[in-house]
Amino acid sequence: MDLAxxxxxxxxxxxxxxxxxxxxxxxxGIGDDAAILRARPREDLVLTTDALVExxxxxxxxxDAVSLGAxxxxxxxxxxxxxxxxxxxxxxxxGVPPGVDPAHLDGFLAGLLRLAHASHCPLIGGxxxxxPLWLISVTVVGSVARGRALLRSGARPGDRIFVTGxxxxxxxxxxxxxxxxxxxxxxxxxxxRQIRPRPPFRxxxxxxxxxxxxxxxxVSDGLAQDLGHVANESGVAxxxxxxxxxxxxxxxxAASRLGLDPLALALAGGEDYExxxxxPPRAGTAAxxxxxxxxxxxxxxxxxxxxxxxxxxxxSDYRLESAGFxxxxxxxxxxxx
Amino acid sequence: MDLAxxxxxxxxxxxxxxxxxxxxxxxxGIGDDAAILRARPREDLVLTTDALVExxxxxxxxxDAVSLGAxxxxxxxxxxxxxxxxxxxxxxxxGVPPGVDPAHLDGFLAGLLRLAHASHCPLIGGxxxxxPLWLISVTVVGSVARGRALLRSGARPGDRIFVTGxxxxxxxxxxxxxxxxxxxxxxxxxxxRQIRPRPPFRxxxxxxxxxxxxxxxxVSDGLAQDLGHVANESGVAxxxxxxxxxxxxxxxxAASRLGLDPLALALAGGEDYExxxxxPPRAGTAAxxxxxxxxxxxxxxxxxxxxxxxxxxxxSDYRLESAGFxxxxxxxxxxxx
Numbered sequence: 001m002d003l004a005x006x007x008x009x010x011x012x013x014x015x016x017x018x019x020x021x022x023x024x025x026x027x028x029g030i031g032d033d034a035a036i037l038r039a040r041p042r043e044d045l046v047l048t049t050d051a052l053v054e055x056x057x058x059x060x061x062x063x064d065a066v067s068l069g070a071x072x073x074x075x076x077x078x079x080x081x082x083x084x085x086x087x088x089x090x091x092x093x094x095g096v097p098p099g100v101d102p103a104h105l106d107g108f109l110a111g112l113l114r115l116a117h118a119s120h121c122p123l124i125g126g127x128x129x130x131x132p133l134w135l136i137s138v139t140v141v142g143s144v145a146r147g148r149a150l151l152r153s154g155a156r157p158g159d160r161i162f163v164t165g166x167x168x169x170x171x172x173x174x175x176x177x178x179x180x181x182x183x184x185x186x187x188x189x190x191x192x193r194q195i196r197p198r199p200p201f202r203x204x205x206x207x208x209x210x211x212x213x214x215x216x217x218x219v220s221d222g223l224a225q226d227l228g229h230v231a232n233e234s235g236v237a238x239x240x241x242x243x244x245x246x247x248x249x250x251x252x253x254a255a256s257r258l259g260l261d262p263l264a265l266a267l268a269g270g271e272d273y274e275x276x277x278x279x280p281p282r283a284g285t286a287a288x289x290x291x292x293x294x295x296x297x298x299x300x301x302x303x304x305x306x307x308x309x310x311x312x313x314x315x316s317d318y319r320l321e322s323a324g325f326x327x328x329x330x331x332x333x334x335x336x337x
Numbered sequence: 338m339d340l341a342x343x344x345x346x347x348x349x350x351x352x353x354x355x356x357x358x359x360x361x362x363x364x365x366g367i368g369d370d371a372a373i374l375r376a377r378p379r380e381d382l383v384l385t386t387d388a389l390v391e392x393x394x395x396x397x398x399x400x401d402a403v404s405l406g407a408x409x410x411x412x413x414x415x416x417x418x419x420x421x422x423x424x425x426x427x428x429x430x431x432g433v434p435p436g437v438d439p440a441h442l443d444g445f446l447a448g449l450l451r452l453a454h455a456s457h458c459p460l461i462g463g464x465x466x467x468x469p470l471w472l473i474s475v476t477v478v479g480s481v482a483r484g485r486a487l488l489r490s491g492a493r494p495g496d497r498i499f500v501t502g503x504x505x506x507x508x509x510x511x512x513x514x515x516x517x518x519x520x521x522x523x524x525x526x527x528x529x530r531q532i533r534p535r536p537p538f539r540x541x542x543x544x545x546x547x548x549x550x551x552x553x554x555x556v557s558d559g560l561a562q563d564l565g566h567v568a569n570e571s572g573v574a575x576x577x578x579x580x581x582x583x584x585x586x587x588x589x590x591a592a593s594r595l596g597l598d599p600l601a602l603a604l605a606g607g608e609d610y611e612x613x614x615x616x617p618p619r620a621g622t623a624a625x626x627x628x629x630x631x632x633x634x635x636x637x638x639x640x641x642x643x644x645x646x647x648x649x650x651x652x653s654d655y656r657l658e659s660a661g662f663x664x665x666x667x668x669x670x671x672x673x674x
Contacts, residue, residue: 027381031570032489033416033555034385034479039376044364047461048371049476051430053468079370093388093430093474124384127474131390137430137464137474139386142371152369218370233368 002102011128018113019123025088026124035124037088037141044149045088046142048079054134058195062177065104067196068136069111075220076140077119078199078273082218084150084208085142087121087201092138095131112138119201148208150277154215155234159278161301162286164200164293167223168255168262169193169248171269175258183257186250193248199273203293207277210292212284216277222268224320226276227309237306242267242313246298267311267320278303339439348465355450356460362425363461372461374425374478381486382425383479385416391471395532399514402441404533405473406448412557413477414456415536415610419555421487421545422479424458424538429475432468449475456538485545487614491552492571496615496640499623501537501632504560505592505599506530506585508606512595520594523587530585536610540630544614547629549621553614559605561657563613564646574643579604579650583635604648604657615640 003011012030021029028036039045052058052072063071073090080087092112096105116123121140173182173194182188199218207213215234217226223245231238247266255262283289290297311318340348349367358366365373376382389395389409400408410427417424429449433442453460458477510519510531519525536555544550552571554563560582568575584603592599620626627634648655 027484028486028488033419033553034383034422036420036481036486037382037384038483039378039380039382041376041378043376045374045376045382046371047374047426047428047476047478049428049430049462049464049474051432051464051466051472051474053432053466053472055469056432056467082370083373085371089384091384091386091476093386095388095390095393095472125386127386127388129388129390130393131472132392133469135390135432135468135472137386137388139384139428139476140371141384141478144373146375147364149365149373151365216370 003096003098003100003105008128015109015123018109020117021122021124026122029122029124035089042146043143044146046080046083046085046144046149047139048076049137049139050075050079051135051137063195065107066111069108070115070196072136072138073112073115073121074197074199075273076138077121077201078218078220080140080142081199081201081204082150082216082275083142083144084148084204084216085144086205087119087140087142089122089124090116090138090140092123092126093129093136094126095129095135097132098130144205144208150204150208150213150216152215152217152230152233155230155236155278155303157236157303157305159215159280159303160299161238161240161276161278161303162289162297162299163219163223163246163274163276164203164295164297165272165274166246166248166296167219167272167274168251168266168269170197170271171265172248172251172254175260176254179258187254190248190250190254194271197271197273200275200293200295203275203295206293212289213277213279216275219272219274219276220270222270223276224267224309230278231307231309235307237304237308237310238301239304239310239312240301242311242318244298244300246296264320340433340435340437340442345465352446352460355446357454358459358461363459366459366461372426379483380480381483383417383420383422383481383486384476385413386474386476387412387416388472388474400532402444403448406445407452407533409473409475410449410452410458411534411536412610413475414458414538415555415557417477417479418536418538418541419487419553419612420479420481421485421541421553422481423542424456424477424479426459426461427453427475427477429460429463430466430473431463432466432472434469435467481542481545487541487545487550487553489552489554489567489570492567492573492615492640494573494640494642496552496617497636498575498577498613498615498638498640499626499634499636500556500560500583500611500613501540501630501634502609502611503583503585503633504556504609504611505588505603505606507534507608508602509585509588509591512597513591516595524591527585527587527591531608534608534610537612537630537632540612540632543630549626550614550616553612556609556611556613557607559607560613561604561646567615568644568646572644574641575638575646576641577638577646577648579648579655581635581637583633601657
């Protein structure tokens with residue numbers, strides 16, 4: 001797509017043609033002052049937004065346009081899923097330079113729209129602006145049965161702590177990219193976790209449907225930090241056995257080559273976009289939950305009265321140095337150790 | 338607010354404390370993976386997003402932080418209002434440099450949150466990111482009685498064309514800023530229309546409540562262009578008597594000083610954020626509508642069978658050269674004449 005030829009309205013029309021919108025849910029998609037959603041009775045709507053900025057969240061030297069398009073939606077699907085909601089649609093604010101590479105623009109939209117289709121989350125609106133650098137802000141609206149959302153404040157003493165998939169891969173991938181790139185198929189898989197996360201975005205809604213959980217959060221800032229949010233908001237203590245935390249495949253070898261601690265990456269590294277959820281014993285074992293959710297599930301600890309996040313290894317306290325990613329903090333606080 | 342001290346979570350917490358959320362509408366605001374909206378039966382929800390980028394949409398040399406905060410929400414309230422909807426809440430993506438001026442950040446949030454409060458559109462979520470330049474993307478969700486939204490496709494032959502307020506002020510203000518700034522109180526008012534638009538964001542909902550209109554659009558790209566959207570989507574022709582178009586106060590004098598055509602600014606200049614709406618004769622006169630909507634209303638033309646936008650002056654065709662603002666087009670096409 002050549003922007004100089006298309007202009008803003010041409011670009012919007014090209015996107016509109018490629019967005020496939022379910023008219024039972026959306027009375028109106030792209031093409032008016034706003035999109036119109038037909039709200040259904042007995043549902044709550046969830047709304048979330050997440051942004052990616054060129055040079056801050058991604059670099060063209062280490063990502064491809066299709067992955068970037070998919071990631072910009074995926075990180076929001078992760079948030080909506082962590083509320084136990086099904087995505088209904090998304091809005092895209094896209095800022096690109098006037099002389100943008102048409103292949104970048106095409107690839108970006110292809111990646112975003114393909115995931116939008118696969119996740120039944122059509123692009124229903126947005127804003128395209130000129131900008132000296134790429135900036136992407138996606139808002140997703142989703143639906144959850146009234147009063148049944150998974151909340152950070154929903155964890156209760158006695159709940160078991162579960163996490164989907166595996167951890168540490170995305171931050172190992174980032175470390176590999178910043179140190180010369182991956183050197184094996186196994187390391188390339190870790191890099192792929194960083195540039196193209198695949199959150200289990202249907203798992204949260206499955207938990208709500210089966211009434212198995214009231215609390216969840218996605219692992220975006222790092223397990224320690226995200227667990228801290230839940231402990232704080234729920235007024236409870238979270239106890240984690242670090243030996244049970246599922247390490248990403250290939251993480252140990254890659255961390256060893258890089259001189260990093262794989263466990264620190266798994267506990268404090270961000271951007272894994274797995275689902276961390278909390279469920280009472282009656283919800284069943286991790287194996288049973290895994291079958292119900294259609295993805296790997298691991299039990300890593302328990303919620304108790306008290307406060308804070310407590311890691312233990314072999315029965316002793318395990319002290320974690322880093323506390324995950326924060327924007328605006330001095331660079332050293334966010335760098336890998 | 339000093340970002341280096343606060344960090345990302347400190348900033349979010351500071352914003353959260355200042356956002357005043359109505360718990361009857363929002364089950365949850367800032368503080369989880371997503372906000373939760375309690376959808377009501379018999380309503381449609383509208384969603385829109387609009388972005389401002391430093392150096393493209395604003396410059397710190399010509400705006401102040403409070404105005405910028407208000408404008409970033411106002412342009413979205415304008416879209417929601419033009420759907421005939423009442424705003425329910427907003428999400429803010431805010432990208433600022435790590436060393437951002439605390440006064441800029443404070444002022445921006447004060448301006449946005451003050452208008453959020455005045456318009457009953459609380460800040461219920463968002464994303465704060467580090468960025469080399471300021472970037473602001475606001476998403477607003479609103480509510481309108483089911484099936485009653487004002488659409489671009491809703492104009493019918495015989496409808497009268499009405500516009501609120503006055504036109505051309507914002508683009509005259511922009512021209513003044515680019516040519517040394519305003520030189521009188523009257524010119525300062527035009528500049529204020531550019532840096533701090535005040536859309537009549539309740540007028541659209543009032544039209545829907547009184548069942549007076551089915552079609553509307555906000556004047557953001559310029560009257561000619563926005564009217565063209567309605568003519569296209571409704572499959573009708575729009576006939577405007579340019580002598581009736583309400584020129585902004587002080588526009589003629591300022592345009593004369595700048596060597597510009599005031600009528601061209603009023604017809605093709607963008608960013609006035611007035612409401613353009615369409616109503617059958619039974620809706621009453623402009624004076625009656627003005628009383629009902631609580632703002633100035635002018636009848637400027639009529640919808641007929643056919644296509645396109647047709648301007649006339651003294652009974653003859655009036656030809657307009659420019660066609661309003663488009664991003665990504667060569668600069669000359671967007672510059673004032």
